[in-house]
Amino acid sequence: MPIQYYIYLCLTLFSIGIIGVLTRRNAIIVFMCIELMLNAVNLLLVAFSKMHLATALVADKATKVGTDGQLFVFFIMVVAAAEVSVGLAIIVMLYRNTHSVDINFLNRLKN
Amino acid sequence: MSITEILFFFLSALAIVSAIMVLVSKNPVYSVLWLVAVFFAISGHYILLNAQFLAIVNMIVYAGAIMVLFLFVIMLMNLNAQSEPQKNMWMKLAGVISGGCFLMVLVSLVRQANELTNKKALTVEGNIGLIKNLGKVLFSDYVVPFEITSVLFLSAMVGAIVIGKKD
Known part of the structure; x- marks a missing residue:
């Protein structure tokens, strides 16, 4: 697969995530769009980890080039899981105080 | 057209359509279910790239644990399509236009990059993705x-x- 196809796919998914953050007001949907953007980046990292393998396989059959990229994806997933637990706790707290998940309520924080 | 290309385009179309449906759905529960579809499509891409460990972790952690947590919170709050807050039309249009501009700039950047021509992401070869x-x-x-x-x-x-x- 040409690497450009993966880049275009991931850019599209990332842009859909950005559009979701900009257009929706439900805090949970905004949060889900952030997860979508994280996953687009993960897919791009995995695609890039297999990009230089073709030249490396010619020199050495048992090459391990690209392993770091896949481990970064693993760590991104770990951080995302921690982020989700704290973020959902904040959203539950917001709902308990305002009885709504509208993110426009959060502009009261500025005073 | 080889079987890999057919699978790639099928999974890409599934991911993009499901991602758009996440935004379009009025009911937050449907948005979560469409996002699970996106994550399964991305897991399919990982399997296609022979990153088997990440495919399984993505399915278990994202589609399993995180999405169930989202679903649990949404059902706890009893959200539905009627209580959904809406932005006005112009704000939505401005968001779509700015996101589209972002996509356009980055796509044109990738099209001009000489370093990326004739580079391929190997799909079947290589065993770096094994556990x-x-x-x-x-x-x-x-x-x-x-x-x-x-x-x-x-x-x-x-x-x-x-x-x-x-x-």
């Missing part, structure tokens, strides 16, 4: 970050409990 190789590197070169993530999880757990409890 044997990843586990060896994770527990030798990356053992310190791995231990730090346990501290991160502990602090996230304490933080979630402190934020979430009634004062």
Whole structure:
């Protein structure tokens, strides 16, 4: 697969995530769009980890080039899981105080 | 057209259509279910790239644990399409236009990049995505970050409990 196809796919998914953050007001949907953007980046990292393998396989059959990229994806997933637990706790707290998940309520924080 | 290309385009179309449906759905429960479809499509892409460990982790952690947590919170709050807050039409249009501009700029950037021509992401060849190789590197070169993530999880757990409890 040409690497450009993966880049275009991931850019599209990332842009859909950005559009979701900009257009929706439900805090949970905004949060889900952030997860979508994280996953687009993960897919791009995995695609890039297999990009230089073709030249490396010619020199050495048992090459391990690209392993770091896949481990970064693993760590991104770990951080995302921690982020989700704290973020959902904040959203539950917001709902308990305002009885709504509208993110426009959060502009009261500025005073 | 080989079987790999057919699978690639099918999974890409599934991912993009499901991602758009996440935004379009009025009911948050449907948005979560469409997002699960996106994550399964991305897991399919990982399997296509022979990253089997990440495919399974993505399915278990994202589609399994995180999405169930989202669904649990949405059902706890009893959200539905009627209580959904809406932005006005112009704000939505401005968001779509700015996101589209972002996509356009980056796509034109990738089209001009000479470094990316004739580069291919190998799909079947290479066994770096297997759990044997990843586990060896994770527990030798990356053992310190791995231990730090346990501290991160502990602090996230304490933080979630402190934020979430009634004062």
